[in-house]
Amino acid sequence: MTKLRVAIVGASGYSGEELIRLLIRHPEVEITCITSRQEAGKTAGAVFPRYRECELLFSKPDINEISEKADVAFLALPHGLAKDYAVPLLENNIKVIDISADFRLHDEAIYEKYYKTVRPAPELLKKSVYGLPEIYREEIKNGSLIACPGCYPTSILLPSIPFFKEALIDFDFMLVNSLSGVTGAGRKVDAPFIFPECNESMRAYAVTGHRHLPEIEQELQLAAGVDEIKINFIPHLLPVNRGILSTIILQAKAGVNLQTALQCLKEFYKDEMFVRVLDQGQQADTKNVTMTNVCEISCSFDERTDRIILTSAIDNLCKGASGQALQNLNIMAGFKESQGLL
Amino acid sequence: MTKLRVAIVGASGYSGEELIRLLIRHPEVEITCITSRQEAGKTAGAVFPRYRECELLFSKPDINEISEKADVAFLALPHGLAKDYAVPLLENNIKVIDISADFRLHDEAIYEKYYKTVRPAPELLKKSVYGLPEIYREEIKNGSLIACPGCYPTSILLPSIPFFKEALIDFDFMLVNSLSGVTGAGRKVDAPFIFPECNESMRAYAVTGHRHLPEIEQELQLAAGVDEIKINFIPHLLPVNRGILSTIILQAKAGVNLQTALQCLKEFYKDEMFVRVLDQGQQADTKNVTMTNVCEISCSFDERTDRIILTSAIDNLCKGASGQALQNLNIMAGFKESQGLL
Amino acid sequence: MTKLRVAIVGASGYSGEELIRLLIRHPEVEITCITSRQEAGKTAGAVFPRYRECELLFSKPDINEISEKADVAFLALPHGLAKDYAVPLLENNIKVIDISADFRLHDEAIYEKYYKTVRPAPELLKKSVYGLPEIYREEIKNGSLIACPGCYPTSILLPSIPFFKEALIDFDFMLVNSLSGVTGAGRKVDAPFIFPECNESMRAYAVTGHRHLPEIEQELQLAAGVDEIKINFIPHLLPVNRGILSTIILQAKAGVNLQTALQCLKEFYKDEMFVRVLDQGQQADTKNVTMTNVCEISCSFDERTDRIILTSAIDNLCKGASGQALQNLNIMAGFKESQGLL
């Protein structure tokens, strides 16, 4: 059997390491190229001691080399850089699965407002597919450029989209608190992220205007079929390695109760293997989903205020980044969707 | 100088230990009696290895003994038990500072609904003062029975009461997410609280109907001067020892902005030594307040939704329980309010 | 292909959960029976929320049922109970892989001294094989009763046995400090193991006479070919979920240096896929091996004292218990030794 050849561009961060973890166990895929400016010349095993036996060699990123060696390229780069690879690779007929934010937002002005830089390669906008398989599976199948969702948006959109699609709620009312582990900041060597500053600490950050906000609102608008939805999204940093827990409050329409709300979720995800809708009374817990591609969702109903309270748990590096990227690859390549993810 | 003689009834839990930590450094107080059914006969040093040299001896709780030995009694008992001590001690003219929930709620029916038991000693209701010094300092001065606020309510009422008193917000809209360290569950030996079940875990619990909810609403109603306020309050358990971080969303009235909101807080607490209102852009962090009696509050404003976003951090065992209890004692006894708390 | 049918007896603890994690991904194995007195009637998914979709049903342990349903039985029981299952199952020609301590020690008197109870089923002694594959692979192949090593012994024997076999060291001098994560205590609901008592804590325990001591000494004696070896072994409890780090000091014989010591290890384990001997200057780290079956070993040499300093890292639940048990199964069944373990 010929294996699908994949490249990982910008593979020296946590997302890159997670992609390597997943892909080296995937029976139908061969990693043929990993790139990193800083680590070029070293093996993956030297950079990631957990995979010390891994002899994949980091090279400097080179379009020609990637195009020759790979059928599909994962981009695990900081925002703003992805276009330098996506444009020429697509021209060379290499499919691109981008983990950065560059191709997620449809509106250039919003991108520029939140990312403080010019929207890269706006001409690729029409090509790009938002890589949330539970919502866009058909588009992903035929896509050539997949914009994987951010970690927070994944944890927030999966529990809430069904309620917007089914119009069970007031579209003007959605409030989200998200708690993230420290790998969510990437392998960032910066004072606020050293151990003694994070351990035994709980704090919010980017309380208004976090970069993931417009991406969440865009997808909610599409789900609801309306032009504007505004939410509050408040991220927090917590002392765990992996995991996001999002707590979402929605205002139910008259007639909606716990049973209808839970039924809406269960029905929406009844065929999804990576979305686990918990039974009444169970609570999502990040420790149940770390190192997996599962999004765990619990649903409660506050009868005093007629509000639906959802909590969702994902692994930010897996379902929130590299696992979902692989899920997209599996769909594009026609593999079993769970291949390499169980 | 004659010292004030204090007893700690039910001193073998985390709140009792914290009271001992604080009181043994207090120059105007002498602990004359500590009680515990299980630990009677042991020294505090044997029960709390951190204070191994402490030779205070646990005795079985006995009203007569407490009444003879103490001028003031702290009750650090589970709810439902406090009345058995409060009633006779008050009759014996011993002042009582209760850390449990038994005397906080004015409405018997609500107490019984949330605590699933009969309201103890309803006749004491009129005597009891809600022990939040920043709000009820004058009443505390003359009180004989202080009902110390719960840990969550302390972290939520301090940041939000000014906005209700000043009527800068829509009273119908308040949503709270709170994150608590594991000492918040007390020294509870139960499967969900063993280390491997809490470490690397983030989860919500009691998503609707937590016992601290009615206490919060009662005080907000009093602050706002209205009969009914309903909020959402969602507590979470996080892997830190001490600390509560509460994130509160309020809907600002027209004309209110970041400056007016921040000004409201700064003005309200300008003379309070234990409330720290942070400047614009700073974020409350539990690691800044653990082992202190400080409540740290940050204020942000989301211009897209005209919402005030408050985060507050306290140490659940100190400002959230025993530190605040001592602050109340200092006020009642006419000591410097910060005595033993710096 | 007919799958090998396996039972897990006493499957409700952490070792049982880890076996389920590994075995449900094993392509040549089918779990046909899981037992637990307390959890009988529940699904594995109900007991272990991480595997919520798992519909395996816990039953009360029953020799006849296990014998009918399984070809091999894993015993994940407390010590002293294993014989009640091992004896009749072996009579019924069911192979047994025991994770408890009951069949590890050859000397009945030593068992009884350390475990304070009568040695169960001494007649099985001759049948049992010490399940450390890197040392006893041939015996395991033909074994019917495998006594899997303890977690500490695994982490200590793998790095030290080569030096005893090759006689590069003074047999009278071996000192071991081991650090264990809290899952090492099992799912024990006991005051010293609740989160606030473990978090931000470092402490030794069982400083002399830990139950794993005689097992270590027995295997060192066999490796060295001498009748008596006495070591110091000091275990510690640390605030991580998984992992053991053992630091071992050995006195080198004249002529031994860093190069010969490192060479001894590299040569001894050159064909072993689950033992990773690090290069000079690298240090073993538990975070590199958690959730894997790898034992990572680093070797240093103190020229001032002519001592070899080894540090080894394993996952206590995987290579230290259930992963190694599966490795044993793979060897017994003629599967690829790494099957289900990568």
Next chain:
Amino acid sequence: MTKLRVAIVGASGYSGEELIRLLIRHPEVEITCITSRQEAGKTAGAVFPRYRECELLFSKPDINEISEKADVAFLALPHGLAKDYAVPLLENNIKVIDISADFRLHDEAIYEKYYKTVRPAPELLKKSVYGLPEIYREEIKNGSLIACPGCYPTSILLPSIPFFKEALIDFDFMLVNSLSGVTGAGRKVDAPFIFPECNESMRAYAVTGHRHLPEIEQELQLAAGVDEIKINFIPHLLPVNRGILSTIILQAKAGVNLQTALQCLKEFYKDEMFVRVLDQGQQADTKNVTMTNVCEISCSFDERTDRIILTSAIDNLCKGASGQALQNLNIMAGFKESQGLL
């Protein structure tokens, strides 16, 4: 009452912060000067959010200013820099309490071997006193330059010196494993110290030749009255904020047993308020000493090998650095030795 005026030179790290924490509560001391090249112009409150109300202003370090403003200067500088301040300050009759390593070692060659730099100001050697109060209290009283012990040496010397002084052990045999929290690395912003690289990790480092080794051996030689003592000292990094746990193995001389060993410790420290010798069967635990100046020591005896096993716990920033520095100040200034430390 005139207060003693103190300066803290290099006050922006964790040791500096800890000094500020302790000194602002000290009734007989006034901090008159804090310096930091990077933070000059900011208040202590801006740099350390935990002490946000602290209005002490960081200035650039200036000998004249320090000499005018202070009677005593604490130096919390990296090694190699202390002499630039110690020499001129001593000439100006300012007493110096140095937390760095520069004046600890009596032997220049050893300093240069371990610190890879020339011994600063060797002429000050005769003046400097090793600031371990339990051993050198009299010398400290009259000292003008105190070289405070390192954090590891403090945790190792206190439990072991009595056995060397009393000659109850074989001087050729001492092995030490030490576990340190991450603040032990200082506020170092470096990849190995970010949260995800430390959390859920246990690892040794500097397994041979750690810089604290010669300091430990020097003091043991002085205690034993011999020219050479060689030990093994193996430090480890563990995921806690504060604390060192050292485990020490000594070979007892004939006739020594648990009772004599324990008696030796209890007798040696019977008048020391900051050394807590635990009773038989109790184990030192860092969580009992964090945020205190206490060194907790437990003593066990392995009868099979006639070895004494000591474990000791300190707070690396308090008794291991700034608390001990203050203890030295109290002794020098004639204050109560525990002033500001309880």
